[in-house]
Amino acid sequence: MNYIDPHIHMVSRVTDDYARMAQAGCVAVSEPAFWAGFDRSSAQGFHDYFVQLTEFEPKRAAAFGIAHHCWLCINPKEAEDPGFAREVVALIPQFLDRPTVLGIGEIGLNKNSKNELTILEEQL
Structure with missing residues (x-):
């Protein structure tokens, strides 16, 4: 039986994990950006x-x-500095038209702070 993993963080996984997943029938993954x-x-680090x-x-x-698909964002744990967070959010549009x-x-x-809420609203 084939399956899709709807929420996985592969950037922190070894290539052997892809091999094992394929053997188990995984045909696609969805990877959200994370902390x-x-x-x-730096914003360059996010880029x-x-x-x-x-x-x-x-x-x-x-x-x-x-098939690997992804979601892009700045995580709320990194949204306490609105200026920095906005630099990161400004990078995202250049990636949104990519096929995956x-x-x-x-x-x-995360902490329900004013800055987190502001950046959440701006990303929405």
Whole structure:
């Protein structure tokens, strides 16, 4: 039986995981942008991450017959500095027309702060 994994973070996984997923019948994945476990220090770091999600991961997945789709955003954990967050949000439109991009995500609130809410609303 084939399946689709609707929420997975492959940028932090090894290539062997794609092989195992393909063997188990995975035909497609959907990867939302996420917090890396540390705050990124520059908008360029996000640009590189978005390139990884839109160029590198689809090729890596395709090598195993898996379609890779993604969602792009700035995570609420990195939205406390609105100026920085806006720099990142301004990068997103250049990626939205790429064939594997589904939309904006994984967004929401972490601490329910005013800054998080502002950036959430701006991403919506």
